[in-house]
Structure formats: C-alpha cells, structure tokens
Amino acid sequence: MNYQNLTALDMGIAASLILINGALSVLLRLGLGRQLLWAAVRTVVQLLAIGYLLGWVFEFAYWYVVLPLMCAMTLIAGLSAAGRGRRTYRGQRVDSILSVWGSSWLVTAVGLFAVIRIHPWYEPQYAIPILGMILGNTLTGVSLGIERMTQELTSGRNTIEMILALGGSRWEAAQEAIRQAVRAGMIPTLNQMTVVGIVSLPGMMTGQVLAGESPVDAVRYQIVIMFLIAASSALGTVGAVLLTYRRLFSTSHRFLRDRLQER
Amino acid sequence: MSALIQTRALTRVDERRQVALLQPTDFTLHAGDRVSITGSSGSGKSVFLRALALLDTPTSGQILWNGQPIANAQIPHYRSHISYLSQRPALLEGTVEDNLRFPFSLKTLRKRHFDRASVITLLEHAGKAPDFLAKHALDLSGGESQVVSLIRTLQLDPEVLLLDEPTAALDPASSRDVEALIDAWFAADNARAYVWVSHDLDQARRMSDIHMQMSAGVLDGAAQP
Numbered sequence: 001m002n003y004q005n006l007t008a009l010d011m012g013i014a015a016s017l018i019l020i021n022g023a024l025s026v027l028l029r030l031g032l033g034r035q036l037l038w039a040a041v042r043t044v045v046q047l048l049a050i051g052y053l054l055g056w057v058f059e060f061a062y063w064y065v066v067l068p069l070m071c072a073m074t075l076i077a078g079l080s081a082a083g084r085g086r087r088t089y090r091g092q093r094v095d096s097i098l099s100v101w102g103s104s105w106l107v108t109a110v111g112l113f114a115v116i117r118i119h120p121w122y123e124p125q126y127a128i129p130i131l132g133m134i135l136g137n138t139l140t141g142v143s144l145g146i147e148r149m150t151q152e153l154t155s156g157r158n159t160i161e162m163i164l165a166l167g168g169s170r171w172e173a174a175q176e177a178i179r180q181a182v183r184a185g186m187i188p189t190l191n192q193m194t195v196v197g198i199v200s201l202p203g204m205m206t207g208q209v210l211a212g213e214s215p216v217d218a219v220r221y222q223i224v225i226m227f228l229i230a231a232s233s234a235l236g237t238v239g240a241v242l243l244t245y246r247r248l249f250s251t252s253h254r255f256l257r258d259r260l261q262e263r
Numbered sequence: 264m265s266a267l268i269q270t271r272a273l274t275r276v277d278e279r280r281q282v283a284l285l286q287p288t289d290f291t292l293h294a295g296d297r298v299s300i301t302g303s304s305g306s307g308k309s310v311f312l313r314a315l316a317l318l319d320t321p322t323s324g325q326i327l328w329n330g331q332p333i334a335n336a337q338i339p340h341y342r343s344h345i346s347y348l349s350q351r352p353a354l355l356e357g358t359v360e361d362n363l364r365f366p367f368s369l370k371t372l373r374k375r376h377f378d379r380a381s382v383i384t385l386l387e388h389a390g391k392a393p394d395f396l397a398k399h400a401l402d403l404s405g406g407e408s409q410v411v412s413l414i415r416t417l418q419l420d421p422e423v424l425l426l427d428e429p430t431a432a433l434d435p436a437s438s439r440d441v442e443a444l445i446d447a448w449f450a451a452d453n454a455r456a457y458v459w460v461s462h463d464l465d466q467a468r469r470m471s472d473i474h475m476q477m478s479a480g481v482l483d484g485a486a487q488p
Binding site for chain 2: 162165169172255258
C-alpha cells in the first residue's frame with residue numbers, strides 16, 4: 001500500500017492556509033477574526049480527540065466500549081436535530097431522539113448484518129463510521145422535517161381549523177403539512193444521490209481511495225452507504241413528522257396550537 | 264322546543280398564563296334560537312364559541328348535543344352539523360367551485376354530493392351570478408371570500424351555525440350579503456339555530472332574538488330560559 005503518512009509539520013502547513021481567510025477578513029473588514037480562530041482550533045481539537053478516542057476503541061474492541069459510544073453518538077445527533085427551527089413544543093427533543101435512534105439503528109443493523117456481514121457484531125472499524133455517516137444525514141432530515149412541520153402548522157393554522165370545522169378528521173386537517181414536511185426532509189438526500197460521483201466525490205470513497213483501495217471497490221461501499229443513508233433519513237423524517245403530528249393533534253380531532261411556542 | 268346544544272359549567276383556563284378565559288358557563292341553545300353575544304375584545308366571546316365548536320379543549324365542564332355527551336370519534340360528525348365560521352375565511356388554491364367542492368372530499372361527508380343548483384341559489388341570495396363559480400379564490404376580495412366560506416358551510420345544511428364575527432372585517436355591502444344568506448338559511452327550516460358573536464350592537468339587535476353579553480369570561484343572561 002503506497003500511503004503517505006502526515007506529520008505534525010504537514011498539518012501545520014495546511015493549517016497556515018487559514019491565514020488566507022484571516023487576511024480576507026482583515027482586508028474586507030468582515031470582523032470574522034475571532035470566529036475563524038475559534039473554528040480552526042475546534043477543527044484541530046475535535047478531530048484529534050476523536051482520532052485518539054477511535055484509536056483507543058479499536059484497540060479495546062469490546063461491546064461494552066463500542067455500544068456506549070454508539071449510544072452517545074446517537075443521543076447527540078438526536079439532540080442537535082431538535083435544536084434548530086424557530087418554533088418548538090414540549091417533547092420535541094424526545095420525538096427527535098426517538099426518530100433518529102429508531103431509524104438509524106434499524107438501517108445500520110441492516111447494513112452491518114445483512115450487507116457487510118461483520119464479525120463480531122460490534123466490530124468498531126465498521127460499526128462506528130457507518131453509524132456516524134447515517135446519523136449525520138438522518139439528523140438533517142429529522143431537523144428539516146420537524147422545522148417544516150411546525151412552520152406549516154403555524155402558517156396554515158386557519159386552513160387547518162377550517163378543515164376541522166367542516167367535519168374533517170385530524171389526519172385530513174394535517175395531511176398537507178405532513179406531506180410538505182416529509183418532502184422537505186427527504187430532498188437533501190435525493191439531491192445528494194443525483195449528483196454523487198458527478199459533482200461531489202463522497203468523503204468515505206475518497207478516503208478509501210487515498211488509503212490504497214481500488215476505486216471500483218470503494219465505489220461499491222459508497223453505493224451501499226448512499227442507500228443506507230437514503231433509507232434512514234426517510235424513515236427518520238417520517239417518524240419525526242408523525243410524532244410531531246401526534247403531539248399537536250389530539251384524538252378528539254383538535255389542533256393543539258397553543259403547544260407550539262416560539263423559541 | 265328541544266335543546267340542541269347545552270353546556271354545563273363549561274370553563275377554560277389558559278394553562279400557560281394561568282388566566283381564566285371562561286368562567287363556569289351554563290348555556291342552552293334550542294331549535295329556533297337566534298342568539299347574539301356581544302362584548303369587548305378579549306372578553307371570552309370567541310373562547311366560548313370555539314369551545315362550542317369543540318375546536319379548543321375545555322378545562323372542565325360538559326357539552327351535550329341533543330342531550331348526549333359527544334365521543335371523540337363523533338366529533339367530525341358533530342362539526343359537520345354544528346358549523347363554526349371564523350372571522351378570517353380560509354380558502355384553498357383553485358376556483359370558487361373547487362373550494363365549494365372541497366368538503367365532499369372529507370370522509371365524514373363523502374356520501375354526500377356537490378349540488379350545483381342549490382349552490383347557485385345560495386349565490387343568488389348573495390347577489391352573485393353563476394359565473395362567480397369560475398373565479399379564482401386568490402382574486403376575491405375579503406367580502407367575497409367570506410361569502411364563499413359561508414356558502415361552503417351552508418350547502419351542507421348545518422343544524423346550527425356558530426358565527427365568530429363573520430362580518431367584522433367586511434364592508435357594509437358584503438356584510439348585508441352575509442346577513443341575507445344567514446337569514447335565508449335560518450328561514451328554510453324552523454329547527455335551525457345560530458349563535459352570532461359580534462362587536463356591533465346594531466347587528467346583534469337586528470340579527471338576534473336572544474341577546475347575551477360577555478365580560479371577563481362571564482356570559483350574562485346565560486341562565487335565562
């Protein structure tokens with residue numbers, strides 16, 4: 001394998017490129033100096049930390065090390081999916097965590113056990129990066145889905161009440177908002193799938209090629225991953241939107257608009 | 264005279280602010296009643312009307328329909344008979360006719376069909392020609408939108424109308440159209456009744472036989488027969 005290891009000096013040369021951003025910020029008076037520095041430091045620190053953490057986990061490949069790490073990753077993904085959007089409701093965090101958790105673990109399990117067939121079942125070299133990639137995309141779908149749902153329910157409030165007042169069920173009243181929200185959550189993945197390989201070369205595939213894997217083999221992995229991501233973000237989005245629906249529409253066919261609050 | 268709708272000690276509290284919106288209210292609406300409720304804004308008129316339409320959940324108390332409590336599964340059915348009309352008409356994209364056909368796409372009303380002839384009669388009461396049906400909903404004035412919204416409800420032959428300031432935002436001519444439509448609907452069957460929430464005292468006197476007042480969540484005259 002012809003693989004060029006990077007030294008601290010190599011990283012330093014690359015990091016110095018941030019000076020370009022810094023110079024631009026000064027020249028154009030963008031006032032971004034402080035933020036640039038902070039972003040640069042975070043990039044270095046977070047990545048070094050995860051590198052050492054993963055190195056340690058791979059060495060101690062026990063299920064009781066891998067599983068808690070996977071749980072923590074999922075929890076953080078669920079929480080950050082809930083943290084966006086202008087409006088919220090009580091229980092939004094729970095809904096977001098539940099839908100991220102359910103969809104990503106189900107789809108990761110299919111990928112690991114049915115497609116890649118790893119042994120043992122917690123093999124961290126596969127389990128952690130694949131779950132990570134699925135989580136990253138699922139959280140985007142979930143957060144866009146919930147955000148769009150709460151937005152549609154706010155702007156479409158009169159229409160929803162009109163449908164209820166005419167004798168519509170809660171499902172009939174919410175249908176349009178649900179449809180829009182699920183679409184909004186699924187579109188980023190669909191966009192990604194249509195341009196992959198033409199406009200963007202995904203990081204995982206690039207990484208495998210850099211590490212000496214043949215492009216054709218790397219592409220096979222990427223194809224599998226794309227479908228796993230698509231399935232998980234679709235499931236996660238639908239799950240999150242339906243949970244939101246259940247929170248905001250009662251079984252007595254009432255729209256509980258008071259539960260929607262500005263952040 | 265039979266009681267269509269009855270409330271028993273109906274209350275509503277804003278849970279977030281812990282403010283009583285509606286004090287315990289006993290109210291009975293009989294067939295043939297024309298009730299108006301006036302009061303300043305924020306007095307609880309709309310709160311009461313929305314509770315009658317089962318749009319908001321009461322904090323305590325009971326609503327009876329023909330003497331019976333209303334089960335959750337029955338609520339859409341109830342609302343297609345006891346029709347609530349909001350101050351702000353909500354129309355869907357499409358023509359006036361699309362909007363009038365919309366209710367028949369709902370499960371509760373699927374067995375019924377759009378009746379063009381009776382809709383044209385209703386349009387005539389509001390001074391509109393049949394070609395009004397082809398107009399686009401987005402091109403309508405506020406008054407025309409409210410007329411469409413009202414006809415959308417009236418074509419379903421509701422037993423009771425719950426009118427939440429339907430003319431508050433309208434010009435005098437449109438207000439008269441709305442009043443004419445409601446008069447015609449009421450006169451067609453002596454089992455019908457309505458509750459009209461208004462801030463306009465003249466309109467309340469003109470359009471009702473039983474006049475009530477709402478103030479700080481208390482409905483006056485509610486106990487009278």
